Amino acid sequence: MTDLASPTKRVAAGALFFNPSGELLIVKPSYQPGWLIPGGAVELRESPLAGCRREVLEEIGLRRPLIRLLCVDYRPASARRSESLHFLFAGGALDEAEVAAIMLPLDELTEHQFLPSAQALALLRSRLRRRVEHGLRALRAGDTRYLENGKLWTTS
Numbered sequence: 001m002t003d004l005a006s007p008t009k010r011v012a013a014g015a016l017f018f019n020p021s022g023e024l025l026i027v028k029p030s031y032q033p034g035w036l037i038p039g040g041a042v043e044l045r046e047s048p049l050a051g052c053r054r055e056v057l058e059e060i061g062l063r064r065p066l067i068r069l070l071c072v073d074y075r076p077a078s079a080r081r082s083e084s085l086h087f088l089f090a091g092g093a094l095d096e097a098e099v100a101a102i103m104l105p106l107d108e109l110t111e112h113q114f115l116p117s118a119q120a121l122a123l124l125r126s127r128l129r130r131r132v133e134h135g136l137r138a139l140r141a142g143d144t145r146y147l148e149n150g151k152l153w154t155t156s
Contacts, residue, residue, distance in 0.1 A: 008082050010082055011084065012042060013053070014037045015039065015050035016088065016136070017060075018093045018111070020096060022093070023114035024115060024116070025112060029108065031108070035120075038059045038091070039059070040057065040059070049087075049089070053066065053139075066089040066091055067089070070134075070135040072144075072147065086131060088137055119138055126150075134150075
């Protein structure tokens with residue numbers, strides 16, 4: 001039973017994957033301009049981790065364990081969208097066989113590429129770019145970050 005008075009949030013999850021050279025994987029959607037990382041909407045009664053695994057399998061055709069959570073980004077409601085939570089996981093380095101095995105759902109994604117992080121970031125929309133930048137920093141630092149609207153939350 002759904003309580004209509006309860007707040008609802010959209011939830012999404014994505015993952016960072018790299019090739020053996022350390023370049024970041026990005027994908028080009030058919031339904032909007034720009035580039036994304038593998039991931040998408042978490043379904044009702046699905047955890048962010050399970051949703052990310054499912055989206056990765058659907059989008060790049062790989063069944064991979066996710067290494068760890070890098071960050072969570074709370075985005076407040078806007079005139080166009082309800083509030084949301086975005087989870088970013090570390091997917092790790094793909095080996096050459098996995099890179100060669102990437103299969104895109106052509107009705108959803110038209111291409112993929114691996115680029116040095118700075119070049120890949122330049123192709124992402126600003127909200128996603130900020131989240132991925134923090135995710136890359138968290139990956140290097142070995143920590144997990146909480147963001148609000150793409151900005152790192154601090155106690156000060």
